[in-house]
Amino acid sequence: GAGVSQSPSNKVTEKGKDVELRCDPISGHTALYWYRQSLGQGLEFLIYFQGNSAPDKSGLPSDRFSAERTGGSVSTLTIQRTQQEDSAVYLCASSFGTSKVNEQFFGPGTRLTVL
Amino acid sequence: DQQVKQNSPSLSVQEGRISILNCDYTNSMFDYFLWYKKYPAEGPTFLISISSIKDKNEDGRFTVFLNKSAKHLSLHIVPSQPGDSAVYFCAARPGGYQKVTFGTGTKLQVIP
Numbered sequence: 001g002a003g004v005s006q007s008p009s010n011k012v013t014e015k016g017k018d019v020e021l022r023c024d025p026i027s028g029h030t031a032l033y034w035y036r037q038s039l040g041q042g043l044e045f046l047i048y049f050q051g052n053s054a055p056d057k058s059g060l061p062s063d064r065f066s067a068e069r070t071g072g073s074v075s076t077l078t079i080q081r082t083q084q085e086d087s088a089v090y091l092c093a094s095s096f097g098t099s100k101v102n103e104q105f106f107g108p109g110t111r112l113t114v115l
Numbered sequence: 116d117q118q119v120k121q122n123s124p125s126l127s128v129q130e131g132r133i134s135i136l137n138c139d140y141t142n143s144m145f146d147y148f149l150w151y152k153k154y155p156a157e158g159p160t161f162l163i164s165i166s167s168i169k170d171k172n173e174d175g176r177f178t179v180f181l182n183k184s185a186k187h188l189s190l191h192i193v194p195s196q197p198g199d200s201a202v203y204f205c206a207a208r209p210g211g212y213q214k215v216t217f218g219t220g221t222k223l224q225v226i227p
């Protein structure tokens with residue numbers, strides 16, 4: 001399809017394990033954003049990429065969280081040593097450049113459950 | 116610290132009537148204000164935006180009003196349709212920055 005895709009759609013893991021979440025942005029979109037939505041909360045900004053560089057990592061909750069983007073396309077969000085408070089829906093979005101940051105196209109999200 | 120607040124978690128409106136969704140913010144550095152709509156099991160979709168130099172922006176049935184002195188914005192949907200039933204997120208960002216701050220959302224139900 002032509003939209004933003006994320007995988008897996010659901011992930012259940014045990015506390016202490018590492019997880020990787022993947023995002024495929026819309027082809028041609030140079031900007032990519034990661035958010036998470038915890039239960040009853042709004043979307044919380046985590047990080048954004050312009051091309052392969054991440055100028056703003058201020059939203060990453062701790063050093064257990066990291067993200068990379070290669071080839072200006074696919075991005076991976078990695079959470080090491082997962083904790084129960086990491087349980088949330090992780091959403092990825094892309095836009096046609098940072099000048100179009102207001103109009104982000106979101107994927108369906110990955111629901112992460114840490115037991 | 117919730118910089119964007121949507122104090123009404125839910126709203127029910129009759130089909131054909133006006134829906135008014137409200138949003139308050141605390142950060143005076145916000146320059147752009149956005150509304151996104153979210154259906155279950157889908158990601159949010161962009162609906163409409165307004166910059167701080169305007170007080171109104173209209174797109175079809177959707178109008179956003181901005182009151183900077185009150186740090187308040189609202190989304191009006193006229194007339195409301197059953198397909199408008201969704202969660203609506205208010206969001207904002209400072210000019211020149213990519214970090215968008217979202218509210219917690221208001222679930223709108225339009226009753227046929």
